[in-house]
Amino acid sequence: MRIDQIQIEQIVSEVMRNLQGGAGAQRPTPAASPTPAAPAASGDLSRLAGVFETVDQCVAAAAKAQQELAALPLAKRGEIVQAIRAAGVARADEMARMAVAETQMGRAEHKVQKNLNCAKFTPGVEDLKATIHRGQYGMTMTELIPFGVVCAVTPVTNPTSTIINNGIMFIAGGNAAVFCPHPAATKCTLTMMALLNDAIRAAGGPPNLLTSVAKPTLRTVKEAMDHKGTNIICATGGPALVKAALESPKRAVCAGPGNPPALVDSTANLAQAARDCVAGASFDNNVICIAEKEFIVEDSVADEFMRELERNEAYRLTGAEASRVAEIAMVDGHPNRDFIGRHASTILEAAGIRVSGDPKIAFLEAQPRDVLVMEEQMMPIIPVVRARNFDQAMDLAKTAEGGRRHTIVIHSRNTDNITRFLNATKPTIFVANGPSTAGDAAEGEGHLAMTLAGPTGEGFTRPSSFCRERRIALAGGTLAVM
Numbered sequence: 143m144r145i146d147q148i149q150i151e152q153i154v155s156e157v158m159r160n161l162q163g164g165a166g167a168q169r170p171t172p173a174a175s176p177t178p179a180a181p182a183a184s185g186d187l188s189r190l191a192g193v194f195e196t197v198d199q200c201v202a203a204a205a206k207a208q209q210e211l212a213a214l215p216l217a218k219r220g221e222i223v224q225a226i227r228a229a230g231v232a233r234a235d236e237m238a239r240m241a242v243a244e245t246q247m248g249r250a251e252h253k254v255q256k257n258l259n260c261a262k263f264t265p266g267v268e269d270l271k272a273t274i275h276r277g278q279y280g281m282t283m284t285e286l287i288p289f290g291v292v293c294a295v296t297p298v299t300n301p302t303s304t305i306i307n308n309g310i311m312f313i314a315g316g317n318a319a320v321f322c323p324h325p326a327a328t329k330c331t332l333t334m335m336a337l338l339n340d341a342i343r344a345a346g347g348p349p350n351l352l353t354s355v356a357k358p359t360l361r362t363v364k365e366a367m368d369h370k371g372t373n374i375i376c377a378t379g380g381p382a383l384v385k386a387a388l389e390s391p392k393r394a395v396c397a398g399p400g401n402p403p404a405l406v407d408s409t410a411n412l413a414q415a416a417r418d419c420v421a422g423a424s425f426d427n428n429v430i431c432i433a434e435k436e437f438i439v440e441d442s443v444a445d446e447f448m449r450e451l452e453r454n455e456a457y458r459l460t461g462a463e464a465s466r467v468a469e470i471a472m473v474d475g476h477p478n479r480d481f482i483g484r485h486a487s488t489i490l491e492a493a494g495i496r497v498s499g500d501p502k503i504a505f506l507e508a509q510p511r512d513v514l515v516m517e518e519q520m521m522p523i524i525p526v527v528r529a530r531n532f533d534q535a536m537d538l539a540k541t542a543e544g545g546r547r548h549t550i551v552i553h554s555r556n557t558d559n560i561t562r563f564l565n566a567t568k569p570t571i572f573v574a575n576g577p578s579t580a581g582d583a584a585e586g587e588g589h590l591a592m593t594l595a596g597p598t599g600e601g602f603t604r605p606s607s608f609c610r611e612r613r614i615a616l617a618g619g620t621l622a623v624m
Contacts, residue, residue, distance in 0.1 A: 188356040190336035200320045201371035203350035204291045208318035210348035223266040223314050225345035226338050230261030230306040237302040241330040247483025252426040256303035263590035264310040269605045280617040286609035288316030290373035293366045297379045298324035299429040302334040307592040309338050315605035321354040322363040378593045397593040400548030401518040403539035404434040407532050407554040408442050415553035416450030422577030424502035428522045429483040432549040432578045436515050438539045441528045457501040464506035466493040477519045486522040510538050547596050570596040
């Protein structure tokens with residue numbers, strides 16, 4: 143039998159009160175913790191709620207806040223989560239525009255959508271399910287309890303939405319957090335965090351459930367990961383970050399990079415496939431990890447598919463134009479940081495190509511082993527690769543995806559092809575006949591996560607991803623007291 147955590151909390155409380163000899167027994171008061179130093183007073187960011195000068199101060203403040211949160215009823219925790227949701231919705235537009243202004247990445251209207259989606263679709267305390275087993279030997283209950291303080295490293299690509307999403311998950315699970323923002327997104331990340339801290343306080347929660355240093359660096363990230371006061375790591379970022387997190391002796395929940403291919407076979411509805419491919423690849427200028435990064439198309443339909451792309455506000459690059467864009471988009475085998483998340487028109491202009499309007503993406507034909515195909519570019523410049531047949535298309539897509547097991551997209555009306563591709567790739571997200579964004583809650587079913595933990599197996603993270611299981615065994619005649 144499965145029951146929710148509020149019910150199990152009531153059952154356990156009733157049992158323990160009776161075992162202790164009276165219904166009036168009180169819950170023990172948590173041990174007192176040293177009061178952390180006050181937030182630093184130097185600089186604008188350091189005056190924000192939850193912002194401190196040192197990692198030690200962050201951890202001390204978060205640990206104290208987590209103890210206070212753990213002493214609150216779960217229903218109160220739910221109220222705090224609702225306050226975070228309301229703050230995320232109320233400030234979605236403002237924070238999206240701040241993120242674009244600071245990072246120069248993405249589209250403000252899409253970041254607004256991400257902020258709103260995270261506030262609305264991130265699971266809360268309802269995710270904390272408990273299990274009861276009853277029999278002749280008594281009753282065993284399994285519940286989820288917090289790890290404590292999460293060291294959470296957040297990306298430059300999705301700064302404010304990740305704070306909303308992670309903040310809800312961590313607090314719903316009973317945890318506090320020390321955030322480690324990307325230095326290029328410090329202002330928007332800390333501002334979003336402080337707004338959530340204000341909402342938490344207004345809802346009756348403790349101060350400093352979410353903390354960060356005022357000046358994040360690689361050194362402070364390592365210090366927070368290694369700190370004895372942090373209990374679990376949540377790392378959302380690139381391969382170097384994931385590697386560092388996995389080398390820690392602590393449990394790490396890691397969201398690594400992807401390079402999602404979209405395969406278009408000869409049976410696909412080409413008009414829909416092109417519309418969906420443009421929608422997914424152009425979302426927030428391709429900075430999200432699940433976005434289509436290359437289109438692998440059967441040769442028999444490739445020309446018509448590319449015409450359909452053009453009908454959906456995609457700019458086709460050919461000849462010298464294609465060569466110039468490919469040359470500046472990738473440098474030394476890696477994406478040019480100056481163009482990550484920039485508008486297609488900005489990148490084209492840098493290559494000396496003037497276009498009218500604001501194309502959603504630009505695309506060019508490429509060879510299977512071109513660096514633009516093999517590496518995650520995170521910009522709306524999309525290579526199109528021709529394949530002789532479905533078997534070769536599947537092989538090329540698998541090679542481009544590189545075994546990351548992240549996201550795979552296919553457009554096909556052949557169910558055998560869809561099934562073969564799914565079984566051959568074993569991704570964390572598999573989307574058939576839709577944009578990549580259908581793999582997330584906003585345009586599909588299920589819950590939303592900004593930390594897609596493929597490398598460590600949690601998949602779409604949720605509050606329970608940051609909890610431990612605890613078993614409570616009430617043996618023999620204990621049940622009689624109920």
